[in-house]
Amino acid sequence: MCGVKCITFVLWIDILNVITGENNSKLVLTPLHPVIHVGEDLEMTCQVTDCPVNVTFVWTSATDKFLAAEFKNEHTVSYLLIRSISVIHSETVMCKSTCDGKILQKMAKIEVFSFPEDPVLPKVKSLIANQEEKLICTVHNIYPLERFHIEWLRGDKTLHKEELDVQNSDHVQNYSSVFNYTPSVDDLGKNISCKATLNLNGLERTTTAEYGPGTMTVSSNNTSVKLGEHLEITCHADGNPKPKIFWWKLGETEPEHQSQNNKLIISNASWSQAGWYRCGASNNVGSQQMSVKVIVTGPPNIPKIQLSHRGELKEGENITIFCSSDGGPAELKLYRQSQSAATGGLNESAVLLNISSIHITDAGIYICEAKNDFGIERSTMTITVKAQHSISRNPDLPVAILPAVGSVSLLTAAGLLIRHCRKKARSDSSTLG
Ligand SMILES: *[C@@H]1O[C@H](CO)[C@@H](O)[C@H](O)[C@H]1NC(C)=O
Ligand SMILES: *[C@@H]1O[C@H](CO)[C@@H](O)[C@H](O)[C@H]1NC(C)=O
Ligand SMILES: *[C@@H]1O[C@H](CO)[C@@H](O)[C@H](O)[C@H]1NC(C)=O
Ligand SMILES: *[C@@H]1O[C@H](CO)[C@@H](O)[C@H](O)[C@H]1NC(C)=O
Ligand SMILES: *[C@@H]1O[C@H](CO)[C@@H](O)[C@H](O)[C@H]1NC(C)=O
Ligand SMILES: *[C@@H]1O[C@H](CO)[C@@H](O)[C@H](O)[C@H]1NC(C)=O
Ligand SMILES: *[C@@H]1O[C@H](CO)[C@@H](O)[C@H](O)[C@H]1NC(C)=O
Ligand SMILES: *[C@@H]1O[C@H](CO)[C@@H](O)[C@H](O)[C@H]1NC(C)=O
Numbered sequence: 001m002c003g004v005k006c007i008t009f010v011l012w013i014d015i016l017n018v019i020t021g022e023n024n025s026k027l028v029l030t031p032l033h034p035v036i037h038v039g040e041d042l043e044m045t046c047q048v049t050d051c052p053v054n055v056t057f058v059w060t061s062a063t064d065k066f067l068a069a070e071f072k073n074e075h076t077v078s079y080l081l082i083r084s085i086s087v088i089h090s091e092t093v094m095c096k097s098t099c100d101g102k103i104l105q106k107m108a109k110i111e112v113f114s115f116p117e118d119p120v121l122p123k124v125k126s127l128i129a130n131q132e133e134k135l136i137c138t139v140h141n142i143y144p145l146e147r148f149h150i151e152w153l154r155g156d157k158t159l160h161k162e163e164l165d166v167q168n169s170d171h172v173q174n175y176s177s178v179f180n181y182t183p184s185v186d187d188l189g190k191n192i193s194c195k196a197t198l199n200l201n202g203l204e205r206t207t208t209a210e211y212g213p214g215t216m217t218v219s220s221n222n223t224s225v226k227l228g229e230h231l232e233i234t235c236h237a238d239g240n241p242k243p244k245i246f247w248w249k250l251g252e253t254e255p256e257h258q259s260q261n262n263k264l265i266i267s268n269a270s271w272s273q274a275g276w277y278r279c280g281a282s283n284n285v286g287s288q289q290m291s292v293k294v295i296v297t298g299p300p301n302i303p304k305i306q307l308s309h310r311g312e313l314k315e316g317e318n319i320t321i322f323c324s325s326d327g328g329p330a331e332l333k334l335y336r337q338s339q340s341a342a343t344g345g346l347n348e349s350a351v352l353l354n355i356s357s358i359h360i361t362d363a364g365i366y367i368c369e370a371k372n373d374f375g376i377e378r379s380t381m382t383i384t385v386k387a388q389h390s391i392s393r394n395p396d397l398p399v400a401i402l403p404a405v406g407s408v409s410l411l412t413a414a415g416l417l418i419r420h421c422r423k424k425a426r427s428d429s430s431t432l433g
Contacts, residue, residue: 025051027104038114045094114143126214137194145169150177155190212286213237227298237281250276253302301327305368315388323368324350330370337365
């Protein structure tokens with residue numbers, strides 16, 4: 001590369017040196033721009049090249065902070081060692097050398113910094129959409145503070161940047177950034193982080209907040225399913241670490257096995273699957289749950305009609321006729337053919353009819369009917385009564401007015417199996433009396 005011209009040039013300089021009597025010495029100071037963390041040791045080397053004799057060195061700084069430093073000189077090299085550097089060493093240092101009467105000097109700027117740890121974020125119980133939360137990010141032992149800034153992020157998006165208004169800090173400091181954050185629904189599921197940067201050597205440290213499940217959402221509000229059909233509901237919850245999701249049916253102790261990938265799956269819906277389900281989300285910070293009502297729709301099952309009595313019925317006996325349905329919501333009615341009905345409420349699973357001291361005229365067909373918006377089903381029972389000669393009554397008298405005549409026949413009905421519906425059933429039964 002250099003070639004003949006170059007060799008000639010070098011020779012020429014050497015000859016010149018000999019002629020002028022000047023040495024060709026140079027001073028090399030390393031490192032020229034040390035950036036060093038508080039507490040570390042700094043070694044600097046000041047070397048004079050091409051000096052034919054021993055060199056004398058003097059290290060100086062603007063303020064005399066290097067008294068504690070160690071120096072070592074060897075022929076043409078001088079070493080400066082500062083053990084466990086501190087912020088006071090942030091300044092310019094000069095190495096001055098004398099080689100055979102020639103003075104050479106160089107300066108280096110020492111930059112001391114402190115940024116020993118990641119930001120600290122206290123755990124946040126939960127982040128709830130549209131609800132303000134006060135977040136605090138603390139960074140300990142920072143220097144120099146004027147080169148420091150903090151950024152809050154949700155996912156990759158910057159939420160808030162904090163530039164500090166500090167000048168000439170002269171000691172290691174702690175800094176806390178307080179951020180009042182109102183999460184939006186779109187942010188659900190994204191991490192929230194605090195990024196601390198020291199603009200000195202590009203040091204960046206990020207800590208991601210751990211927070212418990214907050215806002216929960218379900219994929220579908222359409223929680224109504226037809227008998228025998230399929231329903232899936234997915235539950236989502238925010239949180240870091242990612243919350244575990246599970247579903248269970250209220251009234252059942254064990255969390256449901258039906259839960260797969262956050263989904264509640266009902267295939268071939270049956271009446272017994274209707275009801276309230278709960279979706280729970282939990283991680284090591286907290287837990288949260290929400291409820292979903294699953295409605296199963298379809299025509300009622302064929303209701304059951306039963307008699308309290310076995311065998312032949314004789315006049316004067318007290319009987320009860322039961323009408324019950326184990327299907328979905330249906331209005332139950334129990335009545336004697338072509339007569340007024342004993343009606344149960346929508347959510348009663350049984351209606352009953354008491355006939356005390358039964359009479360021949362009470363014989364007939366009794367109908368138990370279950371009806372809802374999707375259909376109607378009936379069961380019937382024929383009741384025959386064997387006459388007892390001792391009891392006489394006008395056979396033409398309608399059942400409905402019998403109580404007014406005496407105590408011979410009393411027709412009452414009540415749905416009793418569901419406690420809170422008793423009252424309603426009673427008031428219905430009064431229309432029969
Ligand atoms: C340089 O200094 C060393 C001691 O540090 C000494 O032994 C040596 O003789 C000196 N050389 C010259 C050329 O002065
Ligand atoms: C910074 O925080 C640490 C830990 O909380 C504490 O020990 C230290 O004294 C604080 N330093 C300053 C300068 O406040
Ligand atoms: C959220 O942060 C955690 C570390 O705290 C990380 O493991 C996880 O992958 C992050 N999740 C997302 C969605 O970025
Ligand atoms: C469910 O209903 C709520 C309020 O009624 C609504 O805000 C939400 O968007 C609905 N979700 C779906 C998936 O339809
Ligand atoms: C759905 O459930 C009903 C009643 O439990 C059952 O008779 C039927 O075979 C089931 N159908 C399927 C496809 O599993
Ligand atoms: C039927 O019930 C009435 C009270 O309603 C009671 O006085 C009567 O003894 C009962 N008769 C029989 C046979 O149990
Ligand atoms: C039962 O039905 C009545 C109306 O018939 C309704 O007001 C009530 O809330 C229902 N109760 C339950 C537990 O579904
Ligand atoms: C009907 O009879 C049953 C006993 O068979 C009794 O427990 C119930 O209270 C009676 N209901 C009415 C409304 O009299």
